[in-house]
Amino acid sequence: MSAEQRCPVVHFDHHSQAHAEDTVGGYRAVRRTHPVAWTEAHGGFWVLSDYDSVFEAARDDDVFSSQRLDQYGGPGLSVVIPKTPMHEHIPIELDPPRFRSYRKIVNPIASPAAVEKVADRIEKWTTWFIDEIIESGRADLAQVIGVPSIVTIDWLGLPVEDWHRYSRAHHATLAEETTSAAYQQAVQVDLPWCTEQMREVIAARAEQPRDDVISYLLQQEVDGRPITQAEVFSIVELLIAGGVGTTASLVSQTLVWLHEHPDVRRELIDDPALLPRALEEFLRYFSPTQALARTVLEETEFHGCSLEVGDRALLAWSSANRDEKAFENPDEIDIHRWPNRHLAFGVGIHRCAGSHLGKRMALSMLGQVLERMPDYVVDLDALERYPRQGVNKGWQRIPATFTPGERRLPPGAVPAGVTAASHV
Template sequence: MTERPIVDFDHHSTEFHEDRVAGWAELRECPVAFNERYGGFWVVSGHDVVDQVSRDGETFSSKHQREPGDDGISYLGIAGIPRGRSIPTAGIAEVEGPTHVALRRVMNRYLTPTAIGAMRPRMEASARWFLDQVIERGRLDLVDDFTNPVPAVLTMDLVGLPLDDWHLYAEFFHGTIAHRPGSPEFDRAIGNVGAMLTRLGEEAAARRQAPTDDLLSDLVTMEVDGRRLDDDEIRSVLWNLVGGGLDTTTSLTSLSLLHLAQHPEQRQDLIDHPELLAGATEEFLRFFSVNETLTRTITADTTLGGQELCRGEHLMLSWLSANRDERVFERPDEVVLDRAPNPHLAFGVGAHRCIGMHMARTMFQVLITEVLTRIPDYEIDADGVQLYAGNPELNGVVHLPATFTPGPRLGPAERPF
């Protein structure tokens, strides 16, 4: 066996997190290398190899296989993050084969471009209503008052969960992703886990008794190999779907609004030329890559980028690094609103490609349009900006306070969703 190129970095450290764009640029000099930390794992950072791995789900599996001696570390989750017994495995994201295909088929009905197009008026009504609650004040926290609640309510709506429960899920996912384990904010958020799982279980049980025409009903009544999913499977699929829907779009929108405040000429371009928004969406997806990394498990000895990888080893994929690869993107560290082509991998690629991507794109565009048309002069209070403490999987903003010229409510006064 040839010698493995070794790299040494701790993706959990503040040091790596704070300078990670430069860190990944250095790592890309050897796009497939081995890091001996956390039990050892391959680090895949080049656009071509990230793409290759993602398309070959047979050799590079997303499946979470509990085996004797398994310490509870998820195979999809990043090395060094203990999952904890009470938290379900990551639903559809860690399932392969016929069950994966069947689950995607059921969910897809609600997530096609046509289905999301039909949802758009509800997205607009939701964005309008949340902005109405603060627009007369001239001040808001763009995260707490806008980019967090809107995707949360819409995710409840997508699945068929009670809309008023959005707080429970948003506080959990936002709190545990934004803050480091051991911090008071993290502990407070993780305290919600029992209540969330109970609520998910109750809702699933109610639909089993009396199915309606919604995604949750389809999930509890679907059959794979002649059997229905059990409670644990349902909870874990819902967990993954709700988790996927919530914090990702929130982060993408918050980071983009921060960027536009810091680049007034680009904000003005988007205001003057709304037709730029579709391309700009892809560019913000590429540039921020809010889902920064994920992991795969190698199921058979193989070669990748000239390296020999062995069955049973783990591998970290960096979407963030792939999306900044200078071999594919000119001026990769700049936001170019009309970049074309833009073959970014922010939603992944292959069988596990983000199933919520059409919803994410549309929610993002609705949220940005609402801000740019109703509070176009918003200014960020730089002292109050708080970014995520350093989560190696996801990037985002905790607080984004802003002021703007107050405007009128558009109504209705009652929540229209």
């Protein structure tokens, strides 16, 4: 089917500069007029932007596939438009029944009980990142947001002193302009370096297991046979890609918003028990993972549109989360909103495996910033956002001042060679 035969057609590119400047307005415009529409950007794809269409597509794996399908435009990351130069990720790029064999391996390491076991480690890393800036009274708060990267690297069993290289490479691949030096550095130098190191660590743990996630994964079976090291690699790289940028994005946006809304900040400082419910609202409102994609496997009529086999479809979680048909006053943050059936973690079988870990890390960072730096003031003129906001949205530089405080961890609490830095 030609582009003209697909309708309605909209001008929409989630990676354009115009969209980056107003992601909410960009989605609102398509959602209100054509909640399912075709765009010619990036080779052409359907944009699904209201709650119902995103919800339905994410729950229909027969029609909307997450697999890499070489026949529809060569190998690529099937859940991101356009493709990124990353390896195939398990289980996010699998459909049932293969998907289930792997998801059941991942679930136990990310359950609420498993996350509780790493809670002390999360608190320790948050304490340390804040220790590194607390005495100065002036810092880039993006530094505190290194926590998700270092926790993920530590939890997996990779060398923590290299956390920043992983963080920077994954962030740049999704959020820097593809023509920029940072993107080229990530794709040509840092990602290959990370791949090499991950493969070496996986091989080493296969020989000598330790108490870490990589060792756990290597001991699993898939359909009655031992898992391969290549499969473990695909899971590990996904856990980094999933764990590092998303939670950082959430916290960066929340910190800036709380600076702009001192009344809500005060409420959360006075009653930290409100934070978990508030966090669900921050997830809905900011939607760190803005949108992910599927490939159509069956010719289908969908919300008045004719979808063809091989068509790509962008599921805009962020836009669904601002749909006035699903949420009252969707463009306002109500930290008491409940129930809050947001789609920030997706929905259906691929719903985020790391949601409990992500939320625990975010609560730790927000909780400690509000407790230890309650009067922080962000220099709004010096804020820097991620250059592209199509997949992950957030701030990569958050210069702030605050009343200095005291360090909490004793000297030597973290391994020598680990240095603090902004997460990007």
